[in-house]
Amino acid sequence: MKRFGDVIRLPVVAADTAERVGKVTGVVLAPAPARVEFVHVHTVRGDELVAWAEVRAIGPDAVMINHVAGPFADASVSGRQSGPVGKSLLTDRGRRLGEVREVTFDEEDGRLVSLTTAADVLDGARLLGVGDFAVVITDQAIREADESGSGSASG
Amino acid sequence: MRFLIRVADVVGRPVVTLNGDAIAQVKDVVLGAADGRVKTFTLSGRGLMSGPLREVLPWRNVRAFGPDAVMVVNRSMVVEPDETESTGGTGSGVSGAAVLTVEGEDVGRVTDVILDVADDAAWAVGYEVRLGRHGAGRATVMMPVPLPIAATREHVVVPVASVRFTTEDLTGFREAARGLERALREEAS
Numbered sequence: 001m002k003r004f005g006d007v008i009r010l011p012v013v014a015a016d017t018a019e020r021v022g023k024v025t026g027v028v029l030a031p032a033p034a035r036v037e038f039v040h041v042h043t044v045r046g047d048e049l050v051a052w053a054e055v056r057a058i059g060p061d062a063v064m065i066n067h068v069a070g071p072f073a074d075a076s077v078s079g080r081q082s083g084p085v086g087k088s089l090l091t092d093r094g095r096r097l098g099e100v101r102e103v104t105f106d107e108e109d110g111r112l113v114s115l116t117t118a119a120d121v122l123d124g125a126r127l128l129g130v131g132d133f134a135v136v137i138t139d140q141a142i143r144e145a146d147e148s149g150s151g152s153a154s155g
Numbered sequence: 156m157r158f159l160i161r162v163a164d165v166v167g168r169p170v171v172t173l174n175g176d177a178i179a180q181v182k183d184v185v186l187g188a189a190d191g192r193v194k195t196f197t198l199s200g201r202g203l204m205s206g207p208l209r210e211v212l213p214w215r216n217v218r219a220f221g222p223d224a225v226m227v228v229n230r231s232m233v234v235e236p237d238e239t240e241s242t243g244g245t246g247s248g249v250s251g252a253a254v255l256t257v258e259g260e261d262v263g264r265v266t267d268v269i270l271d272v273a274d275d276a277a278w279a280v281g282y283e284v285r286l287g288r289h290g291a292g293r294a295t296v297m298m299p300v301p302l303p304i305a306a307t308r309e310h311v312v313v314p315v316a317s318v319r320f321t322t323e324d325l326t327g328f329r330e331a332a333r334g335l336e337r338a339l340r341e342e343a344s
Contacts, residue, residue: 092173093156094221131175134224139156 026083034127162246191279264290
């Protein structure tokens, strides 16, 4: 299990040439199934997205990729540059659960294990999307019946 | 999930796709004249420079009206306004209207509309009212009203009993609304 905080800023190294490609600046998540789809890498060419399939290993000191096959997808034109950490966590019922502080994934297969807010750890399998504004997960009726009587439920 | 919220607290809430993109924010809600139900959300763009949008979000395209955001499946849920749908009073349109009882007494001014939001519908259940003749008083209360809503930009008409069942804030409002319902049933029988 790896946390986003463990891999951010790790060097990305090609296993075939030992060349240093760049450093990790983020992860791009995708739903159905919830997983890490790309690793966001800052290279000499700019910000690029390395597909999970290209990742050979996520070690304690470096992210190893199979080949120096760059340039990879340009993160600024793909429109998928935004990572989950720091975004609002919303349910599909329009309820804000907090801000995403940490993301945990399985380094073997990229499966998203959990999303962490200041108050909660939520099952990563609930992921529906990560956009420019929020990370959206299924509601699953956590803490039901907290009918807001206070009115200004402005969060 | 079921909650009460004032229209002023809905205005400015983001409209968010399941992909997590905020595509607009709520400008106002359009309520059905007869049943007080939320029919449409009017929208404005997000960000400092963006103004009102021509496109609207009809209730049937809403995935969820939550306490913190209005959720939609994707961008295509926001559509060109259909004339039949955008008729009706806007939630903030009655602000400033005089609150008259059916006996013709002016008890104050509407400052906001209270919505009851359930999973599949949302409807007006009362007003926030500044009490005092012509709203000159200082006290603001939450006043339950029965359906159908009788409201124009100038006046809203409420049963005399509504005045007895006001609350200071939304806490206890549901109970007050049930009390009003009972009182009106007893009056009718």
